[in-house]
Amino acid sequence: xxxxxxxxxxxxxxHNVGEIKDADAVATEGSPACGDQVTVYLKINQETHVIxxxxxxxxxxxxxxxxxxxxxxxxxxxxxDEALAITWRxxxxxxxxxxxxxxxxxxxxxxxxxxxxxxxQISHGLRKVEDFSKETIIDELKHVIYPQxxxxxxxxxxxKYVGYDxxxxxxxxxxxxxDKYRDNVxxxxxxxxxxxxxxxxxxxxx
Ligand code: FES
Numbered sequence: 001x002x003x004x005x006x007x008x009x010x011x012x013x014x015h016n017v018g019e020i021k022d023a024d025a026v027a028t029e030g031s032p033a034c035g036d037q038v039t040v041y042l043k044i045n046q047e048t049h050v051i052x053x054x055x056x057x058x059x060x061x062x063x064x065x066x067x068x069x070x071x072x073x074x075x076x077x078x079x080x081d082e083a084l085a086i087t088w089r090x091x092x093x094x095x096x097x098x099x100x101x102x103x104x105x106x107x108x109x110x111x112x113x114x115x116x117x118x119x120x121q122i123s124h125g126l127r128k129v130e131d132f133s134k135e136t137i138i139d140e141l142k143h144v145i146y147p148q149x150x151x152x153x154x155x156x157x158x159x160k161y162v163g164y165d166x167x168x169x170x171x172x173x174x175x176x177x178x179d180k181y182r183d184n185v186x187x188x189x190x191x192x193x194x195x196x197x198x199x200x201x202x203x204x205x206x
Pocket of ligand 1: 063105
């Protein structure tokens with residue numbers, strides 16, 4: 001597997017590793033694709049909403065450690081809105097790319113950063129609970145990566161139908177029964193959607 005020099009540098013000497021004891025926000029996310037986990041800690045200026053300190057702990061692979069290092073560098077000194085706009089693709093590009101089977105490692109790092117910021121926004125009354133709709137589900141599915149090619153399942157047109165009505169979410173996916181990533185994809189869809197209380201019944205059809 002070919003890694004860029006930047007990935008190797010950030011993996012060997014990662015920045016911002018550790019824990020913030022009196023953090024203003026924390027989030028831990030896991031990747032069903034591989035079972036790895038990341039925790040992000042944030043110290044945020046209450047008036048300016050600038051991220052004054054950020055640390056992370058990774059129980060993940062080299063790509064995950066490298067992306068955690070890069071994305072925390074990118075978030076440091078930014079406002080929470082600016083940091084929310086940093087995508088997993090931005091972090092991956094800053095690292096001069098990752099092998100396709102490792103794109104989900106970058107998604108995990110970015111999702112954890114975003115989740116910590118959202119937790120801060122909710123606890124400080126800065127984020128209204130959004131209207132839950134079919135679009136919310138589609139946005140979440142854009143974070144489910146098909147490991148073989150490192151693209152999300154919406155971009156790959158693997159999602160054939162999304163419906164939401166009265167607590168029932170129905171998702172039709174096109175993925176062959178012999179596909180070795182099939183279970184990972186389904187598990188990741190569940191992981192992304194089961195946190196929503198608005199979904200009482202999640203039906204994934206293949
Ligand atoms: Fe698990 Fe990279 S393989 S985060």
